[in-house]
Amino acid sequence: MSRLDTVMARWLRQDVQGMHAYAVQDSTGMIKLDAMENPFRLPLALQQALGERLGAVAINRYPGARIDTLREALARHAGLPEGCALMLGNGSDELISLLAMACDVPGATIVAPVPGFVMYQMSAQLQGLKFVGVPLSADFELDEAAMLAALEEHQPALLYIAYPNNPTANLFDDRIVERLIEAAPGLVIIDEAYQPFASRSYIDRLARHEHVLLMRTMSKFGLAGVRIGYMMGAARLITQIDKVRPPYNVSVLNAEAALFALEHADEFARQAAVLREERARLIEALKALPGVTPFPSEANMVLVRVPDADRAFAGLKQRGVLVKNVSRMHPLLAACLRLTVGTPDENQRLIAALRESL
Numbered sequence: 001m002s003r004l005d006t007v008m009a010r011w012l013r014q015d016v017q018g019m020h021a022y023a024v025q026d027s028t029g030m031i032k033l034d035a036m037e038n039p040f041r042l043p044l045a046l047q048q049a050l051g052e053r054l055g056a057v058a059i060n061r062y063p064g065a066r067i068d069t070l071r072e073a074l075a076r077h078a079g080l081p082e083g084c085a086l087m088l089g090n091g092s093d094e095l096i097s098l099l100a101m102a103c104d105v106p107g108a109t110i111v112a113p114v115p116g117f118v119m120y121q122m123s124a125q126l127q128g129l130k131f132v133g134v135p136l137s138a139d140f141e142l143d144e145a146a147m148l149a150a151l152e153e154h155q156p157a158l159l160y161i162a163y164p165n166n167p168t169a170n171l172f173d174d175r176i177v178e179r180l181i182e183a184a185p186g187l188v189i190i191d192e193a194y195q196p197f198a199s200r201s202y203i204d205r206l207a208r209h210e211h212v213l214l215m216r217t218m219s220k221f222g223l224a225g226v227r228i229g230y231m232m233g234a235a236r237l238i239t240q241i242d243k244v245r246p247p248y249n250v251s252v253l254n255a256e257a258a259l260f261a262l263e264h265a266d267e268f269a270r271q272a273a274v275l276r277e278e279r280a281r282l283i284e285a286l287k288a289l290p291g292v293t294p295f296p297s298e299a300n301m302v303l304v305r306v307p308d309a310d311r312a313f314a315g316l317k318q319r320g321v322l323v324k325n326v327s328r329m330h331p332l333l334a335a336c337l338r339l340t341v342g343t344p345d346e347n348q349r350l351i352a353a354l355r356e357s358l
Contacts, residue, residue, distance in 0.1 A: 015125065016126070019122075019125065022118070022119075022122070025322060025324075027322050029320065030317070030320055030321065030322040031320055031321045031322065031342065031346050031349060031350065032322050032340075033321060033322060033323050033339055033340040033341075033342050033346065033350060034322045034323050034324045034338075034340060035224070035324075035340065036166070036194070036219075036220060036299065036300050036301050036340050037219070037224045037340065038220065038221070038222040038224065038268075038271060038272075038275070038300070039275075039340075039342045039343045039346060040222065040271045040274075040343065042267070043267070046264060046267065049260075050257065050260050053256060053260055054253055054256055054257065057252050057253055057256050058252065059252060059253065061252070062248050063248050063250060063251060063252045063255060064252075066252060066255050066256060066259070067088065067250055067252075067255050069255075069259065070088065070228075070250070070255045070258055070259055071086050071087075071088060071230075073258075073259055073262045074086055074088075074230050074258075074262070075232075077262055077265065078203060078216065078230075078232065079203055079204075080203075080232055081203070081204075081206050081207040082207070083207060083234065083235060084206060084207060084232050084233055084234060084235060084238070085232070085233070085234075085235040085238040085239065086230055086231070086232045086238065087230065087231050087238050087241065087242045087245065088228065088229070088230050088245075088249070088250050089228075089229035089230065089231065089245070089249065089250075090227050090228075090229070090249050090250060090254075091217060091219065091227040091228070091229045092191070092193060092215055092216070092217040092219075092229035092231075093119050093229070094229060094249065095215055095229050095230075095231050096119050096120060096123045096215075097119075097123045097126070097127070098241060098244050098245055099123070099158055099187070099189065099213075099241065100123040100124055100126070100127040100129055100158070101127055101244045102240070102241045102243075102244045103129075103157040103158055103186070103187065104127050104128065104129060105157065107130075108129050108130070108156075108157040108158075109124075109129060109130040109131070109132055109154045109155070109156040109157060109158075110123070110124040110129055110130070110131050110132070110156055110157065110158045110159075110160070111131075111132045111133075111134060111147075111150050111151065111154060111156040111158070111159050111160070112131075112132075112133060112134070112159070112160035112161075112162075113133070113134050113135070113136050113142055113143075113147065113160075113161070113162075113165070114133035114134065114135055114136070114330055115136070115167060115168065115326070115329050115330035115332060115333055116133070116160065116162055116165060116166065117160075117162055117166045117191065117193075118329075120160045121133065129157075130154070132150055132154050132156070134146050134147050134150045135330075135332065136165075136168070136332060138332070140165070140168040140170050140295065140303075140332070141170075141172060141173060141176075142161075142172045142173065142176045142177070142180070144176045144179065144180070147176075147180055148179075148180070148183055151180070151183050151184055151185065152183075155185045155186070156184070156185070156186050157186040157187065158186055158187050158188075158189060159180065159184045159186065159187070159188045159189070160189050160191060161177055161180065161188065161189070161190055161191065162191040162193070163177070163190050163191060163192055163198070163200075163201075163202060164194050164197075164198050164297075164298040164299045166193065166194070166299070166301070167301065167303055167324070167326050167329070167333070167336075167338040168295065168303055169194075169295065169296070169297035169298060169299040169301050169302060169303050170295070170296055170297070170298060171198060171199070171200055171298045174200070177190075181209055181211075181212060184211065186211070187211055187212075187213060187237075188209070188211060188212045188213070189212075189213045189214075189215055189231075190202045190206075190212060190213070190214045190215065191215045192214060192215065192216045193215070193216065193217050193219070193220055194220050194298070194299035194300060194301075195216055195220070196220055196221055196268075196269075196272040196300075197220070197272060197275060197276055197279070197297075197298060197299050197300045198298040198299065199298060200298075202214055203232075206232060206233065210233075210234040210237065211234075211237075212233065213231055213232065213233035213237070213238075213241075214231065214232045214233065215229065215230070215231045215232075216229070216230055216231075216232075217229045217230075218230075218258055218261070220299075220300060221261065221268055221272075222261065222268045222271060222272075223257065223258060223261055226254045226257045226258055226261075227254055228250065228254060228255075228258045272300075274344075275300050275341050278341050278342070278343070278344060278347055279297055279300065279302065279341045281344075281347065282294075282302055282339070282341055282347050282350075282351070283296075283297065283302055285347075285351045286302065286304055286351070286354075289351070289354065289355055289358065290358065291306065291307040291358060292304055292305070292306055292354070292358070293305040300340060300341045301338055301339060301340050301341060302338075302339045302341065303326075303333075303336055303337075303338055303339075304336065304337050304338075304339060305334075305335050305336050306335055306336075306337060306354075306358065307335070307358065308335070309325055309327035309334075309335045309336060309337055310325065310327070311357065311358075312337060312354060312357045312358060313325040313337060314357075315353070315354075315356065315357025315358075316337075316350070316353050316354060316357050318357075319353035319356065319357065320349075320353070321349060321350050321353045321354075323337050323338065323339050323340070323350075324337065324338040324339075324340075325337055326338050
């Protein structure tokens with residue numbers, strides 16, 4: 001055994017060594033429809049304006065007042081309710097990790113419906129918390145009885161409800177969501193990562209419940225490469241959770257890019273509208289393919305069941321189209337692929353490639 005093997009065996013956590021890292025697929029030369037990104041680049045004039053803006057940023061200094069400016073701009077953009085505050089994260093992934101850290105009390109548990117966003121479970125594992133996944137119903141709705149039973153039995157510190165859900169792309173029944181919020185003994189996090197594409201938001205109800213936090217990201221807004229997440233909730237609760245946030249977790253370049261995007265929010269709203277229209281067209285085209293069942297979507301993705309997910313995924317990849325094969329993530333997702341909604345041309349090429357791959 002080498003010295004490194006000895007050091008790793010003694011000092012690296014065994015559970016970490018046994019985990020699988022978050023997988024990012026190589027998309028070189030592919031039509032990239034695997035990660036729910038906005039496929040549209042900024043118009044050339046805005047690219048040039050952003051470049052000049054970023055060139056003037058004082059990158060020799062630690063982030064300062066511009067971070068506060070970004071926080072204020074996001075609060076206005078989101079319509080932050082009175083009595084609430086907002087904290088920033090390096091993407092929503094960091095906020096999920098910070099929540100696990102802040103709530104890491106002895107015996108703490110995290111509960112979430114499954115299949116769902118993998119980072120809820122990963123954050124629990126990395127922080128040494130117990131994770132309890134409660135299966136959705138066959139139609140991807142919350143199983144109210146099972147969820148209530150899990151809340152009663154495990155008394156979780158954190159309950160995650162993605163709104164819409166990933167990878168199923170649906171909005172859960174609001175009546176069930178409200179009953180789970182009332183029953184939750186700890187914090188409830190409503191994850192609105194896909195809010196630009198959804199017909200409903202929880203923001204107008206946030207102030208009703210002081211134990212509810214609303215989380216969003218600018219990734220689906222159109223800034224996946226900028227890594228800005230934010231979380232809103234009762235001011236005194238946000239103040240406490242913000243204590244575990246690393247100083248300077250958002251760079252000045254990222255903050256300036258986000259501010260620039262908010263100043264041009266109309267362009268990103270136009271892009272989101274196009275993607276919502278494309279989503280409807282994509283679902284109709286998928287319905288016309290033999291043996292293919294697309295599910296309703298309120299996000300910029302479509303979950304689709306095909307006769308053979310592995311064969312379809314390989315066939316798409318061979319034809320230069322990269323999607324996400326989720327068929328082994330959970331039994332409810334058997335034979336399923338997750339397709340990001342792309343540009344009109346990308347969606348046409350996706351349909352053609354899928355037809356040939358079936």
